[in-house]
Amino acid sequence: MNQFQNANKSFINGAWTEGETGKTIDTVNPFDRSVITTLSLASAKQLEDAFDIAAKSQKEWAKSSAEDRKAVLTKAKDYLQLNREDIILTISRETGGTIIKANIELDAAIAILTEAITYTGELGGIREVPSEIEGKINHIYRLPLGVISSISPFNFPLNLxxxxxxxxIALGNSVVHKPDVQTALSGGSIIATAFEYAGLPDGVLNVIFADIEEIKDGMLTHPIPRLISFTGSTAVGRHIGEIAGRGFKRMALELGGNNPFVVLSDADTDRAVDAAIFGKFIHQGQICMIINRIIVHQDLYEGFVRKFAERVKQLPYGDQTDPKTVIGPLVNERQLEKALDVIEQAKQDGIELIVEGKRVGNVLTPFVFAGADNDSKLAQTELFAPIAVVMKASTDQEAIDMANDTEYGLSSAVFTSDLEKGEQFALQIDSGMTHVNDQSVNDSPNIAFGGNKASGVGRFGNPWVVEEFTVTKWVSIQKQYRSYPF
Structure with missing residues (x-):
């Protein structure tokens, strides 16, 4: 038995706590629907209690030294490294992700902790600013924001x-965190266990296992949290925006994507195909940064489609815990049915099917459509499945214009032999991130990660996240008597 299977209760005030609803829900392996563990679901009252506890605990945690915070983060990182094998197996079994994907996800989470250790000292520093008023000293402080409400999705639950x-935690805040219950161990239990091992004071991190029917908008509307951090759909992001706006809460939202992969006229086709295969099919396409539209200059189009299709047909599929597997199962039946509906609609719309996949149990093998119009439903849908769409552009500039013709703006990629031109075209794409001669699935804890347009608000990564998760305060000290005009 995996050590995390028993960590199936909410973690509140430093204790693994039975849910008061009396309800349970199974987390299952998406490949064969076998039960991994049974979660005890918390009540709305327990969520309210968690926010109260987090608020009290944060006041003390805010007084902690940079060295204290660094020590906790370092031990949490050590825990992930020491338990690597169990964590990778848990991520793979629970998310349906391959062993490759699980390794990438764990390494990304470790990298986040490593970077967070470097900015624990951002709190408490005093910056002095000159004053025009005689005898006045201006001090600028960076202080913790307070309590953060965190909601994470099913696809990369540990990392996100x-x-x-x-x-x-690095910046003196406390957290009430709700992972997607489909991946509760990866998105909640592993993290709570790591920080419990690290000696984080009780109540600074609270992990709630709950369903929306019970807690409704409690993660958003509760008056205590100062910031709502959410990764998920644009539709939910808009809902959060409306609520947060009324409550004057900050938001850090990473939302949907329709990420273009642009192959310009002078690109190396073979290298572009290599990148596109990984950037489209890692985790079965269930990543917000995944390649959604492949836009190829007409001079390279036929060769690209042929080579891409040949590679797709060779991708091994099946049980995601087999190290050889590249295409594992979609996370649940609903996602599988949605993907099949998109495929059927594309066929009805007459879009050319280059590679026809199939459903094998809960695995959907890759489909490749070619020649779709950029305004087609297929091209404008965030697919979140192993479905590739290749489109033709008559010029390089038209390819860039097609890339921008979407409500989303998360990630993107441009392939070219002219790196200077590639960077200039990259700047023309209206997305938060563009990668030249790479695919669209890139992340790092020391870059500005986030989207434009309907793909999100705010930026993660150091130092941008420091600004997001702290508050700046001006304290002035009048050292000598000041005369006033009345």
């Missing part, structure tokens, strides 16, 4: 949860 939790 840690991306909020580690910076929050």
């Amino acid at each position: 949860s840690m991306r909020t939790i580690a910076p929050a």
Whole structure:
């Protein structure tokens, strides 16, 4: 038995706590629907209690030294490294991700902790600013923001949860965190266990296992949290924006994507195909940064489609815990049915099917469509499945214009032999991130990670997340008597 299977209760005030609803829900392996563990679901009252506890604990944690915070983060990082094998197996079994994906995710979470250790000293420093008023000294302080409400998705649960939790703790905040219950162990239990091992004071991190039917908008509307961190759909992000706006809460939102992969007229086709295969099919396409539209200059189009299709047909599929597997199962039946509906609609719309995949149990093998119009439903849908769409552009500039023709703006990629031109075209794409001669799935804890347009608000990564998760305060000291005009 994996050590995390028994960590199936909420973690509140430093204790693994039985849910008061009396309800349970199974987390299952998406490949064969076998039960991994059974979660005890918390009540709305327990969520309220968690926010109260987090608020009290944060006041003390805010007084901690940079060295204290660094020590806790270092021990949490050590825990992930020491338990690597169990964590990778848990991520793979629970998310349906391959062993390759699970390794990438764990390494990303460790990197976030490593970077967070470097900015624990951002708190408490005093910056002096000159004053025009005689005898006045101006001090600028960076202080913790307070309590952060964190909500993470099913696809990269450990990484996308840690991306909020580690910076929050490093900067003297406390957290109430709700992972997707489909991946509760990867997105909640592993992290809570790591920080419990690290000696984080009780109540600084609270992990809630709950369903929306019970807690409704409690993670958003509760008056205590000062910031809502959410990764998920644009539709939910808009809902959060409305609520946060009314409550004057900050937001860090990473939302949907329709990420273009642009192959310019002078690109190396073979290298572009290599990148596109990985950037489209890692984790079965269930990543917000995944390549959604492949836009190829007409001079390279036929060769690209042929080579891409040949490679797709060779991708091994099946049980995601087999190290040889590249295409594992989609996370649940609903996602599988949505993907099949998209495929059927594309066929009805007459879009050319170059590679026809199939459903094998809960695995959907790759489909490749070619020649779709950029305004087609297929091209404008965030697919979140192993479905590739290749489109033709008559010029390099048209390819860039097509790339921008979407409501989303998360990630993107441009392939070219002219790196200077590639960077200039990259700047023309209206997305938060563009990668020249690489694919669109890139992340790092020391870059500005985030989207434009309907793809999000705010930026993760150091130093941008420091600004997001702290508050700046001006304290002036009048050292000599000041005369006033009345």
